[in-house]
Amino acid sequence: MTLQPIYSQTTIKTRIEELAVTLDNQFSDRPPPHIIGVLKGGFIFVSDLIRAMSIPVTVDFIRVSSYGAHTQSSGSPQLLDLPTMELKNRDVVIVEDIVETGLTLRAIKASLLIRKPRSVTTVTLLAKPSQYQVNVSIDLVGFNIDKEYVVGYGLDADERYRDLPYIAILETPQS
Secondary structure: OEEEEEEOHHHHHHHHHHHHHHHHHHHOOOOOOEEEEEEOOOHHHHHHHHHHOOOOOEEEEEEEEOOOOOOOOOOOOEEEEOOOOOOOOOEEEEEEEEEOOOHHHHHHHHHHHOOOOOEEEEEEEEEOHHHOOOOOOOOEEEEEOOOOOEEEOOEOEOOEOOOOOOEEEEEOOOO
């Protein structure tokens, strides 16, 4: 397997700062938004995003499994840990590492809407619009990418490569 870098650490940092400014502007005149990060892959993005923001926030996480040890989504996301804080009448921001099929984001959003938040904003570092299997609306996208499997900056392949400071396409030898 080889790695082909597509977004450098500097490029990612710059884009996150832009996303943070947008969120700051959106929520500056409201109570602190509740950030819900999607684990495991989103932990680095969430950390860097909230540090780049200038407004106060509260943070929680949701754990979702849709890949297992594979490089393709199973199509059946499992919501394993749900946020513990009260969400009624709160502004909620879902922060994802990557939206590939849209199924996971749709499931997360549906589970949160039941709790009657004031608003739900969706943010993802990476989106693969050509791979969406459902109609999904994302408010803020860091980068649109094609169908390649990517790793780094929290994204993994069978728990490897999460620690890379950049994002790369994982190229596998043809069988």
